[in-house]
Amino acid sequence: MTTTASTIADVAPPRTSGPLDAAEVADAAITAALVVGLLAAGRVLASGSLFQVFASFVVAVLAARRRTRAVVIATCAAASIALILGGLGPVSQAALAGVFGWCGGYGLKRDWGRLRSIGFTLLIGWPAMAASVMFFYPAVAINKRLRTLVFDNIENQAEGFANIIGGVGSAFGAIGITPVERAANWVGEGLISISAFLIDNWVLLIPATELVYSIIYAVAIRAVGGAILRRLERALVDPVALSLQPSVDASPLPVALTGAALKRNGVTVTAPIELQIQPGEHVVIEGPNGAGKSTLLDALAGIDNHDSVVRSGEVGLGSVGGTARVGQRPEAQVVGTTVEEDLRWGLDTPLDVEATLADVGLSIPADRPTSELSGGELQRLALASALRRQPKLLLADEVTSMLDPEEQNRITTKLNGLTTTTVVRTTHRNDASPTDRRIRLTSVNPLPTSDPSDPHQLRTIHSSVSESRLLRMRDVGFTHNPTQPWALDVLTGVNLSIHRYEMIMIEGRNGSGKTTLARILAGLAEQTAGEVDEAKGLRRALAHQHVRLQLLRATVNAELHSLAGVRTDGTDEVSDSNRQRTRAENLGTSIDMFELGHLLKRRIDELSGGEQRRVLLAGLVARGVSLLVLDEPLAGLDAAGRHDLADTLDRVRLAGTSIVVVSHDIDWAPPHVDQRLRLQGGSLHEVSP
Amino acid sequence: MSRAQAFFRPVPVDSPIHRLSAESKVVAGIVISIGLVFNPQWSHVIVAFVLVVAVFIIAKLPTSVLPSVPMLVRFALIGGAIGATASGDDPVVVGLALGGLLDYARLIMVGIVMILWAGILSWTTGLTAVGFAIRRIMRPLRHLKLPIDEIGSVIALAVRSLPLVVDEVEVVSESVSNRPSPADLSDKPLREAFSYMGDMSAAVIVGSHRRARDLATAMVSRGATSAPEPHRPKFRKIDIFTIVAAFALCIAAFLIPGWPEKTP
Numbered sequence: 001m002t003t004t005a006s007t008i009a010d011v012a013p014p015r016t017s018g019p020l021d022a023a024e025v026a027d028a029a030i031t032a033a034l035v036v037g038l039l040a041a042g043r044v045l046a047s048g049s050l051f052q053v054f055a056s057f058v059v060a061v062l063a064a065r066r067r068t069r070a071v072v073i074a075t076c077a078a079a080s081i082a083l084i085l086g087g088l089g090p091v092s093q094a095a096l097a098g099v100f101g102w103c104g105g106y107g108l109k110r111d112w113g114r115l116r117s118i119g120f121t122l123l124i125g126w127p128a129m130a131a132s133v134m135f136f137y138p139a140v141a142i143n144k145r146l147r148t149l150v151f152d153n154i155e156n157q158a159e160g161f162a163n164i165i166g167g168v169g170s171a172f173g174a175i176g177i178t179p180v181e182r183a184a185n186w187v188g189e190g191l192i193s194i195s196a197f198l199i200d201n202w203v204l205l206i207p208a209t210e211l212v213y214s215i216i217y218a219v220a221i222r223a224v225g226g227a228i229l230r231r232l233e234r235a236l237v238d239p240v241a242l243s244l245q246p247s248v249d250a251s252p253l254p255v256a257l258t259g260a261a262l263k264r265n266g267v268t269v270t271a272p273i274e275l276q277i278q279p280g281e282h283v284v285i286e287g288p289n290g291a292g293k294s295t296l297l298d299a300l301a302g303i304d305n306h307d308s309v310v311r312s313g314e315v316g317l318g319s320v321g322g323t324a325r326v327g328q329r330p331e332a333q334v335v336g337t338t339v340e341e342d343l344r345w346g347l348d349t350p351l352d353v354e355a356t357l358a359d360v361g362l363s364i365p366a367d368r369p370t371s372e373l374s375g376g377e378l379q380r381l382a383l384a385s386a387l388r389r390q391p392k393l394l395l396a397d398e399v400t401s402m403l404d405p406e407e408q409n410r411i412t413t414k415l416n417g418l419t420t421t422t423v424v425r426t427t428h429r430n431d432a433s434p435t436d437r438r439i440r441l442t443s444v445n446p447l448p449t450s451d452p453s454d455p456h457q458l459r460t461i462h463s464s465v466s467e468s469r470l471l472r473m474r475d476v477g478f479t480h481n482p483t484q485p486w487a488l489d490v491l492t493g494v495n496l497s498i499h500r501y502e503m504i505m506i507e508g509r510n511g512s513g514k515t516t517l518a519r520i521l522a523g524l525a526e527q528t529a530g531e532v533d534e535a536k537g538l539r540r541a542l543a544h545q546h547v548r549l550q551l552l553r554a555t556v557n558a559e560l561h562s563l564a565g566v567r568t569d570g571t572d573e574v575s576d577s578n579r580q581r582t583r584a585e586n587l588g589t590s591i592d593m594f595e596l597g598h599l600l601k602r603r604i605d606e607l608s609g610g611e612q613r614r615v616l617l618a619g620l621v622a623r624g625v626s627l628l629v630l631d632e633p634l635a636g637l638d639a640a641g642r643h644d645l646a647d648t649l650d651r652v653r654l655a656g657t658s659i660v661v662v663s664h665d666i667d668w669a670p671p672h673v674d675q676r677l678r679l680q681g682g683s684l685h686e687v688s689p
Numbered sequence: 690m691s692r693a694q695a696f697f698r699p700v701p702v703d704s705p706i707h708r709l710s711a712e713s714k715v716v717a718g719i720v721i722s723i724g725l726v727f728n729p730q731w732s733h734v735i736v737a738f739v740l741v742v743a744v745f746i747i748a749k750l751p752t753s754v755l756p757s758v759p760m761l762v763r764f765a766l767i768g769g770a771i772g773a774t775a776s777g778d779d780p781v782v783v784g785l786a787l788g789g790l791l792d793y794a795r796l797i798m799v800g801i802v803m804i805l806w807a808g809i810l811s812w813t814t815g816l817t818a819v820g821f822a823i824r825r826i827m828r829p830l831r832h833l834k835l836p837i838d839e840i841g842s843v844i845a846l847a848v849r850s851l852p853l854v855v856d857e858v859e860v861v862s863e864s865v866s867n868r869p870s871p872a873d874l875s876d877k878p879l880r881e882a883f884s885y886m887g888d889m890s891a892a893v894i895v896g897s898h899r900r901a902r903d904l905a906t907a908m909v910s911r912g913a914t915s916a917p918e919p920h921r922p923k924f925r926k927i928d929i930f931t932i933v934a935a936f937a938l939c940i941a942a943f944l945i946p947g948w949p950e951k952t953p
C-alpha cells in the first residue's frame with residue numbers, strides 16, 4: 001500500500017471568486033431549505049426562538065465550509081422563500097440567521113479564539129438585530145402608523161388587566177379585606193407604569209433587549225456550531241468542489257490513469273493504477289466492497305482525483321456525446337421530481353418519454369413522482385437519462401443491483417450491445433461477457449469482517465409483556481387530512497395480529513399507505529377508524545429508512561446508552577434502582593448479541609449503514625422494545641447489504657422481539673419470514689410463497 | 690404525510706385564481722402586504738380583508754383548508770381580547786367600552802390578511818411553479834450585477850427540497866421524544882441537555898449535507914444545476930390586470946391617509 005500526501009485540489013474548494021459551483025449551489029440550497037423549515041416549525045410550535053437559534057447554526061456550518069458568496073446567496077434565497085410563505089416577520093428572521101450564522105461560521109473557519117469570535121459576532125450581529133427589529137419586525141421605526149397601532153394595543157392590554165385586577169381588588173375591599181384591595185391597586189398601577197416605560201423608551205429598550213439576545217446567539221453558535229463542525233469533519237463529508245463540465249465537443253477517450261493511487265476524502269483507497277481505455281472497449285471492473293471501484297469511475301468522470309487522469313480532450317460530463325455517469329445508490333441518481341422532469345434535466349430537447357423509458361424496459365407514466373418509484377425503477381430511469389445523451393463514454397456503477405435476474409440480463413445485454421459507446425461498469429456479480437475486458441481491484445484497506453462464527457445464543461431480553469399476542473388490528477382505517485379538501489383514504493380495513501417471535505413482511509407499492517400503516521403499528525400515528533388492541537406493557541418502535549437520522553449521539557457507546565436509557569456516568573453510584581440495573585443488564589446482553597463490543601468507542605459517522613442500523617436496533621432491543629417496525633430497510637441495499645440485514649433481523653428475533661418489515665421491494669424478503677402480506681387497496685392480502 | 694407536505698399542496702379544483710400565473714400571485718401578495726403594513730388604518734384593513742376573503746372564495750377554496758389554531762394560541766387570543774376590552778377606551782356601546790377591543794381586532798386582522806395571502810398562494814400554486822416564479826420576478830435585477838441566476842437556482846432547489854428537509858427534522862424530533870430524557874441520565878442535567886441539543890443539530894445537519902453532496906454529484910452528472918423550466922400558463926391580460934391593480938392599491942394605501950386617522 002502506498003500513501004502519498006493528500007492533494008489539496010481534491011478536497012478544498014479551489015474557487016475564490018466567481019459563480020458558485022454545483023456543490024456550493026447544492027449546499028446553499030439545502031441550507032436555505034433547512035432555515036425556512038426551521039423557522040416554519042418555530043412558528044407552528046411554541047419554542048420559536050429556539051428554532052431561530054438552530055437556523056443560525058445551520059448557516060454557521062455553511063459559512064465555515066464555503067465561501068461568503070454561498071452564504072449570501074443562501075440567505076437571500078431563504079429570505080425570499082420566507083417572504084412568500086410568511087410575510088415580513090420571517091424575512092427578518094431569515095436575514096438574522098444569515099448574519100449571525102455568517103459571523104459565527106467565519107470565526108470557526110479562521111480558527112479564531114472564543115472571545116474574538118464572539119466579539120466579532122456581536123459587533124456585526126447586534127446592530128443588525130436591533131435594526132431588523134426596529135425596521136422590519138413590526139416596521140415600527142419608520143412607520144408611525146403601525147407603531148401607534150402596536151403601542152396602543154400594549155397600552156390597552158396593560159390598562160385592561162389593571163382594570164380587571166382593580167375590579168377584583170375593590171370587590172375584596174367592599175367585603176372588608178383591604179390588604180387585597182391595596183395589593184391589587186399596586187399591581188395594576190405597576191402594569192400601567194411598566195407599559196408606559198416600555199413605550200416611552202422603546203428607542204433604547206429594543207437595542208438593549210437585542211443585545212441580550214445577540215450575546216445568547218453568539219455564545220450558542222460558538223459552542224454548538226464548533227461541535228457540529230467537528231462532527232461533520234469526522235462524518236467524512238468534506239466540502240468537495242464539483243463544477244459543471246459542459247462541452248459541445250467532448251472527447252473523453254482515450255483516457256489513462258497514470259499510475260497514481262486514487263483517494264476518496266483524502267484517504268487512499270486503491271493501489272497505484274495504470275490503465276488505458278480506448279474508444280469502443282467494454283470494461284468490467286470487479287472487486288470486493290471498498291476496493292475503490294466507485295472511486296475509479298468517479299475519477300474517469302472527472303469528479304475526483306483530477307491529477308491522476310489524463311485524457312485527450314474535454315470530459316463533457318452530462319453533455320450530449322460526452323461522458324455519462326450513473327452512480328450506485330438509486331435514490332441519489334435522480335434529480336427531477338417527476339419522471340419527465342428528471343429525463344429533461346440538463347437536456348431540454350424534444351423527448352418521447354414512452355420510447356425512452358421502453359428502451360430500458362420501463363413503462364411508467366411521465367408525471368409519476370420520482371419519490372414513488374422503486375429502487376429498480378430509479379436505476380433504470382437514471383440509465384435512460386444517461387443513454388439519452390448518446391455518450392461516448394458511459395460509466396455505470398452497479399446499475400443493475402436492484403433488478404430481478406431477468407431484468408439484470410436484459411440491461412447487461414443492452415449495455416454489451418452498445419457499439420458507439422465505450423462502457424465502463426462495475427459489478428459484484430460475475431456477469432462479464434467473454435469479450436469484455438476485466439479489471440480486478442483489490443482492497444488496500446480490508447474491512448474487518450464480522451461474520452458471526454459461533455451460533456447466536458438465545459438470551460432473551462427481559463420483556464415487560466406476558467401475553468403472547470402483542471397487537472391486534474381490527475378493521476383499521478386511516479384517512480389523511482380527514483377534514484381537508486385533499487382528504488385521502490389510505491387504509492380502509494386492515495386486520496392483523498402480531499405474536500411474539502413473529503417476523504412479518506408487508507409489501508406494497510409506494511403510495512399504498514405502507515408508511516402510514518408502519519406508523520400506526522409503531523404507535524406514532526392513530527388510526528381514524530377501527531381498533532388497535534395492544535398487550536399490556538408493550539413497547540413499540542419504528543426504525544426509519546434513513547437510520548442516521550435516528551442516531552443522535554456522537555459515539556456508539558453514548559448512543560446505545562441513550563437509546564436504552566442507561567446512565568453513562570458513574571454507573572455504580574446511580575444504578576441503585578432495580579430498573580436501572582435491569583436496563584444496564586439488558587444493554588450488556590444486547591451489545592453481546594449484536595456483536596457491537598469492538599465498535600463501542602467508534603463514532604457513529606464512521607460506521608457503515610449496516611452497522612448504524614445494528615446500533616439502532618441493539619439500543620431499541622435493550623430498551624425492551626417488543627415490537628419493532630422497519631420502514632423500507634431494503635432501500636439502496638446491495639446483495640451484501642441484504643445479507644447483513646437478514647443477519648441483524650435474526651438477532652433481533654433471538655432477543656425475543658417481533659418484527660414487521662415494510663417494503664416496496666417485492667423481489668426480496670428476508671429468510672425466516674413467518675408471513676408475507678401485500679398492502680393493496682387499503683387492506684392486507686396474503687401472498688402465496 | 691407530514692404537515693409541510695399538506696401545506697404546500699394545491700387544492701385540486703379549477704378556478705380563475707388557480708389559472709393565474711404564479712408570478713402575478715406572488716407580486717400581488719407582497720405588494721398588498723406592504724401597503725397594509727405601511728398604513729394599517731381601519732379603512733385599509735377592511736379593504737384588504739374583504740379582498741383576501743373574496744380571492745379565497747373566487748379560488749373555490751373550501752374553509753376546511755384553513756389550518757386549525759393551536760390551543761395555546763387560542764387562549765392567548767382570547768386573553769388578549771379580554772384585556773383589550775377591559776381597558777375601557779371609547780367608544781362605549783351599550784355600556785361596554787369597545788375602543789380597546791377594536792384596536793385589538795385591527796391588529797389581529799392585519800396578521801390574518803398576511804397569513805391568508807401566503808395560504809392562498811400555496812393552495813392554488815404548485816411548489817415548483819412558485820420557485821420558478823420567484824426566479825423570473827428577480828430576473829430584471831440582473832442588470833444591477835447581482836447574482837440573480839445563482840439565487841434563482843438556489844431558491845428553486847431549496848423550495849423543492851423543503852418537504853424532504855422538514856420530514857427529516859420531524860424524524861429527528863420524533864426520535865428525541867421517543868427516548869428517555871437526557872436529563873434523567875446524568876447528574877449534570879443542564880450540561881447533558883445542551884450537549885444533546887448539539888448532537889441533535891449535528892444529526893440533522895450531517896444528514897442534510899450528505900443529501901446536498903448527492904444532489905451536487907447527480908446534478909454534475911446531468912450537466913445542469915437547475916431544473917428544466919416547466920410549461921407555464923401563458924401570461925394573460927388578467928395577470929397584467931392583477932399586478933396593476935395590486936400596485937394601484939398599494940400606492941393608494943400610501944397616499945390616502947385612511948379613516949379614521951386614529952380610532953376614537
